[in-house]
Amino acid sequence: MNFRDYASTETSALVERLTTAAEVAAQTAAQEIRAAADAEIQQVRADAARSGQDAEDLRQQVASLVAETAHLRTQLDAESVRAAEALTQLDAETVRASDALEQLDAAATEAQNAWRANEDLVRDLHAQIEAAHAATRHEADRVGALEGLLQEAQSAASSQRAETDDANALADGLQNGMSTLRAQRQQVTALLGESIDAFDALATATTVDELFTKLVQQTAAQFPRVVIFRRKGQRLEGELATGLDPSVDLADVALTMGADSIITTAAAQGVYAYATAEQLGDAHRLPGDVPAFAVAAPLVFQSETLAVLYADTGLAEKGEAHAAFAGVLAAHTNVLLSRLTQELKIARELREYAQMLLHEAEEMFVADTREGRTRPDRLRRLRDTIDFGRQLYAQRAALEGPGAAGLLDEEIATLVGTDPSTDFSDALSDALAQMPVVSAGA
Structure with missing residues (x-):
């Protein structure tokens, strides 16, 4: 049941209750008056029947009763008038109720329209909420995708940064390497120049002893300590030296062929050998502190090792190029030894x-x-x-x-x-x- 039907039903029921109540009130008043009048008449008649002596009094009483009855009828008429007025008022109330019903009907219609509008609005709101939820889910998915892309971008940026750092490190390494190569090139160029000068000096020797003496002098240009060990059977004994501590007796500088040393390695294998301080370790060496770098090269004539050139330094920057310098001088000395064949023979x-x-x-x-x-x-x-x-x-x-x-x-x-x-x-x-x-x- 809609609101309009409900309001109409309630209004009709109210009018009927008001009409019924007015009629019941009028009937009840009339009945009470009539009952009271009848009771009085009966009482009077009873009194007249029982006693006829006081007729005058009875007539007076009857007249009084008649007057009272008239009065009661007047009251009844007044009550009827009031009932009529009540009915008129009730009609007016009914009219007002009808107007109110119409107003209520109009209000109900408006409320129903408003309800329908509200329902449409609610449906729209639900639709908008669902759309908002869908959009939120979409945005959440989009945010998740964006976060994934952000993480990938951050990872790529980190990788790019690492690659950039590696590239910078590589560039720095290459630059340092180029600087090192330039320094090594300059060093090698200087060593080559010294080698040429050394070759010229060695070429002036006319005896083996003079050749070995000049070899020591030329090698000392790059190594502060130089010794030539003569091979005598299974021993290598110091014969020429420069840069030794004054307290060291060259006659005591000797070692057997079985000793662990780059000197014996050069003598036994016929090749020059070099080593750093870590590689030298406890190996046999000259008296004093462990050198930072040392080299030994054989002096050979007709496949026989006559002696070993040994040189060392405390400078850590000495390396393979300087070892090659000593090896080249020793090799050139071996060539010059072949020119001194008569002495060696x-x-x-x-x-x-x-x-x-x-x-x-x-x-x-x-x-x-x-x-x-x-x-x-x-x-x-x-x-x-x-x-x-x-x-x-x-x-x-x-x-x-x-x-x-x-x-x-x-x-x-x-x-x-x-x-x-x-x-x-x-x-x-x-x-x-x-x-x-x-x-x-x-």
Whole structure:
């Protein structure tokens, strides 16, 4: 039921209740008046029937009752008038109620229209809310996508920044590398210039000793400490040096071929070797502090290592280029050694002659052993043989200079140091211990 029907129904019910109430009130008043009048008449009649004596009083009472009845009728008429007025008022109220009903109907119609408008508005609002929710979800998805794109952009930016940093680092590295290369180029150019000057200086040498002396001098241009080790059998002994501490005796600067050192490596393998302070470690080296850089290069004649050039420095900036400088000087010295073939040939022949003398002394010792001679007799005869051999060698080496005088003693020392020892090497050691010390030039 709509509002208009409801208002019409309620208004009709109100009018009916008001009309019914007015009619009931009028009827009730009339009935009460009539009942009261009838009661009085009955009472009067009863009184008249029971007593006829006081007729005058009865008539007066009747007249009074009639007057009262008239009065009651007047009241009834007045009540009827009031009832009529009430009905008139009720009609007016009904009219007003009808007007109110029309107004209510109009208001209901307006309210219904407003309700429909509100329903349309609510539907529009719901639609707008749904659209807003959809838009919000879309915006949320868009925001999520944008956040993903932002993260990807940030990641790409970080990667780009890292690549830029790497590129800058690479550029700095390349720039530093170019600076290093330029410095190395200048260094190599300077070393090449010094190498050419060194070649010219070495070319002026006329003897092996002079050549080795000039080699030490030229190498010292890049290394403050330089030593030439002569190979004597299984030992390498210091012969020429520069830059050593004054407290160091060059005669004590020596090592065996079995020692762990770049010096022995160069002598054994015939190639130049170099090492840093970390690589040198506990390896055999010159007395004093561990150098920052060291190099050793062999001095070779006809595949035989005659000596080793050793040089070191405390400067950490020295490196492969400086090692190559020393190696080139040593290699050029080896070439120049071939020009001094006569001196070297004589030295080799004298060494072979010394070895022959020792071989003959060994054969005599072996023969004495086979003949059953006593050990003291064999040692005496061995001392005589060695002494005679020294005289023969000295006569032959006298004209070859001081460098050849000690070759026999070098060969004797090499034989005595043979490991494992032999009967002859042990006997030779004992015989030498009983002999007076002879200088190399004697």
